[in-house]
Amino acid sequence: MRPIGLGRTGWACPVPCQQNCACRFGRRHILAVGFAALLLGGCQGGASIAVDATVPSPLVDPIRAAMGVYFEDDLVTYVHEEELEDYGPYRIDIGASQAPVFVRVFNAMFENLVPMEPADQGTNLPAGPIRFVGTDGSSPVVDGIIAPSIEEVQFAIPDQTGGDFYEVWIRYKLTLFDAGGNNVGELPLIGYGKANERNFGQLGQRTPALHEATIWALRGAAAELSLRFQDQEQVRKWLAAIGVQPR
C-alpha cells in the first residue's frame, strides 16, 4: 500500500526506519505520526528570532543640549546565541533595533541629537580620548556624546524557571563623553521584558513568546532611560562637567 500524495523519496521519517517508511504507513498513520512529530518538535528545538522594532517617542521634557550619539558596530550587529541543555539552540538577534530605539529615546530626551562617529574609523571605541566627527565628516558643535553598548543578554524560558514567563534581560552600558571625547562616566542600564506563555498556543509558542519578551525588554530599557536618566549620580556629574543644566 502506497500512501496517496507521498512518493517514497518524499517521506521524512520522524524515527529511524528499518524499511522504507512510505510502504508501511497509510494516510491515517501519516496524520498520527505527523502529529507525534509536531508534539516532539514542541519539546525541543530552541528558537531563533530577529527583532527589528522601535519604541514610541517618550513623553519627557527634553534637556537643553546638543548631544552627539555614537553606535558602535558591536551594538548594531548584536546577536545573542546560547545552547540550552535539553531545550536546544537559541538565537536572539537584536542588533537592528538598537539604533532606532536609542535615536527615538534620545531625540525626546535632548533638544538636538547629532549622529557621530570616531574620526579614526575603527569598529569599537579606543581607550583614550576620541575625536568624534559627524557622520558626514563635519565637526558639529555638541555638549557631549553618548555611546551605548550591550554588555550582556540573558533569557529564561518557563521550563527552566517553573513560572509562566519567557524573560529577557539586556544589560547596557552608556559611555558618557565630553565634547572633547574624554570618557567622563558610564551608566549601567537594564532592560527587562517578559511574555506570558498563556498568551500563546501550546505548540510553537517559543518563537513568538521570546520575540514579545525581547520587545518588552527594549521598551523597558527605553522607559528606564527616559524616566530615570537624570536621577543617576553619574549623569548629574557628567552634565555638570559638560555645563548642561538638568531639566
Added chain:
Amino acid sequence: MKVSHVTRYRKRGVAATVCLVAGLSSVGCVQTTVQEVRQADTQIGTGESIVILSRKHKTQGETEDDFVTCVSDSVNSGDGALPILSEREFVDATFPWFEPRTAPLNMEDLATVINRPLIARRIDEIGVRYLVWIEGTTERTDESGSLNCTFFSGGIPACFGFLSWESGSDYEASVWDVERGMTVGTLSSEAAGTSFVPAVVVPIPVIARVREKACANMSDQIKTFIHPTLASVPVPEG
C-alpha cells in the same frame, strides 16, 4: 448499489448523531458570582473613552491578554457599547508612563503622573476618561481520570476513558476616573465549572467555558457601572 447507499446513509446517521450529541452537550455548567462596590458616580461624555488594562508588574498570576481583549471587545459592542481605546494604543500614546514597571499602582501615583503637563495634554488629546485595571486569572484545578487513544488495525482511531477537571476564573477590576483623579469603584467576576471528556470510541468533550462567562459578566458590569441607566435593560442569559 442499494446496499452501498444504505451503508452510506447509516454512516451519515451515526456521524450526525455523534455531532448532535457533541454539539448539545459541549457546554458545561458554569456558576458565576459578580460583585460591585461603587465609590462615586460615573458618567461618560462625548469624545471620552475607556481603557481596559491588565497589571503586568507581577511575577506570577498575570491576567491573560485574551481576557483583556475579550472584555474590551465586549464593552465596545452590543447594547450600551462604550467607546474603548485599546491597551496597546494607550500605553504607546503615554509611553513610558504606563509600562509594566512604571505604571502607577495607586491613585496617588496616578495623580503625580497625570499632573505632568505633557501627560495631561496627551490624555486630553486621546480622550481617556476611565482606566479599568483588571487583575486575576483562570486556573485549572483538580484534574482526574485518564483518556487513552489508539489506532486499531486498519487505522481506525478510538479513545476510551473519562477525564475531568475543575476550572475557576477570578477577576477584579478597579475603575479609575482620570479626570477627577479618584477610584470610582471595584468590580469582580468569578466563574467556576467542571469540564469532562467521556470517551467510548468517540471522545465527547463537555467544556465549562468559565473564562468566556467571566468575560461576559465583567463586560456587562463595566457597561452598567459606567452607564448606570443601562442596569434597567434586561441582559439575556448566556
